[in-house]
Amino acid sequence: MDRNTFLNQHWTSYPAMPADAKAAGRIYQIVREAGELEITLIRDGKEQIVSFEKAPPQSEFLIEGDIVAAVSATELILLAPNKAALPNRTYNKDILEKWNRYVEEVRHFFRRKDFVEVKTPSLVVCPGTEPSLDVFLTELKVGSRKEKLYLPTSPELHLKKALALGAEKIFEIAPCFRNGEVTERHQPEFNMLEWYRAYDNLGTIKQDVIDLVQHLVKVLKFPAPRKILSYSVAELFKIHCGFDFTPETTKEELKALAQKLNVDVHSAESIDDFFFLIFMEKIESQLHGEDLIFVEKYPPYQAALARLTPDGWGDRFEAYWQGLELCNAFHELNDPQIQRQRSEEDLEKKQQSHKEMIALDPEFFQCLDAGLPPSGGVALGVERLFMALHGIRNISDISVFPK
Template sequence: MPDDWQPTASIATLRERARLLARVRAFFAERDVLEVETPVLGHGGSTDPHLASLSLEASTPGGRERLWLQTSPEFHMKRLLAAGSGPIFQLARSFRDGEVGRRHNLEFTMLEWYRPGFSLSALIDESVALVRELLPEAGPRRLRRYRELFREQLQVDPFTTPLESLRRLAGERGGLDMQDADRDGCLDLLMGLVIEPTLGREGIDVVIDYPASQAALARKHRDPEDGVEVAARFELYVSGLELANGYDELTDAEEQTSRFVEDNRERQRLGHGEVGADVRLLAALEAGMPAGSGVALGLDRLIQLALGKASVAEVMAFATPRC
């Protein structure tokens, strides 16, 4: 019999986790945001080339079908928005293959919420307020532009520096052969190794204006500096940890279809398997999803910081591989 049957978090920690979850729910109740529950399984998965989805075969009324464990509740929640739900939030069980470590687990809790009619700026304010609800000593908020972070810390412009120069710099910093890497691959490595560890060390850092190629499900707009296209999204950092990722949500069904196709094309180029696109999300967008903003926050990481733990496993009842 295995001897690792005990939980990875202490019972005292699990009591504290429950207390913090109650505070999260109270935060949204005070703002009249509806709590919802959506399926863990879906006919569509995340086509994001940088995410590894898990799937299974199931017997359904349609016969044996492939269903995807959701990497976040985003697609189902957007279908609720299109159906007229108004502002909604969810504490969702989410799954991402291969992600196990101090900051990751195969199964985790995503706090995700959507605000029809909210600007990205308004959602940033609310996201900071939610973080301060659990981390009251987090310190001041700073708004940081992605482009300026690269200029300050690496002396390169991520939008205009030649790819060969980025490959050389990424290779030097990462100790890797980056000669076949694309621009986003180089930028992601430099962001993760050099810039991210410095963020949120003296407060709450909110990074905005990411490259347009990293828009995912966000709208795009123009950088006022030179008109280059950038993503209307933000990421929020505390103590070197990325906690949240928010978008001015894309509502155009045709553009979303194109992005799904391009994502799967990139997955094939990278040698990843193709993921079935969520056609019901596309139908919901076609029917009309209200304009607004949404954000996904890694709740286990936030609780880890709030309780002063070294890893997310210490705030989960049974983290991988003890599940």
């Protein structure tokens, strides 16, 4: 009798887990010798060796990968046969336990500071208008009603609606979705931590970031950042490019700088493109190591949803640690007229880049028209900070099911 005959004619298919089983798991190794049987089982990431002085009946048909239960010294039950190779994925219990503890500590940090956790929707009218991002589109169907909806690239718009509705200190750990992004640091689905302080500014948010990192390294027992440093974009361009950057710096000046620095900008079209390519190659690549580094005061066309400072810079910062960009923070723009103008400019940039065209969220602008208090807010990559803490270089190593 061969294995197929045994499975098809003699095996009691897919039995329930026996209550009196002494051991169970997936067979990692089988050793048969002189009528004896020794099997190594894998269960919950741990190995267990089960020995039989006399090989149980029908054990000759077992192979590595089968899931079995040892009931007694003479009985071995096949629970589920190995009929195909498992997907090329890894269940890493140790990483998942560390991830769960980490997320718990993040939530504890904000609850201790009297923040309220908010849940925003994962089907939205407007996913976010950032010109460089590709989005996921779906459709709501209710009877004859059909509506285009998107998976959010960020929970930002809805959290700001909550501020207008009366929320003051809020946070969310939200699943976010960005199409076309699969690298060592990007997955199309990831977790974003966003928090906002109404009636406050960017200085408090910056201190929150510092406090959060210091809390996590203390309770999770990791080395703290060696130093906490802050630079403006203009200072970094002066240090690394020898260039005097101002809010009025033009596209032509950046193009000339790129040529001088031998930065490949053949794909660049807009001033944003030239800024991004120079910044990525000559500056961001230097923001590595053990220091927690804040980059502040961006050019006005990089202000996104941030206010402008009195001297014309976008009042926002990004933070870097261990070579990873961790977060992006804004002194939030609450002028509805300027916000409409910037959103429309973003849509024009999307169109020029042949991105998916989206609609704006009328309820968001209704909230702005009704009045959004001066606020500070930040979006932090939850996986990114975990990677920085644990020295993980590939975001796929955190997930059981990466794309």
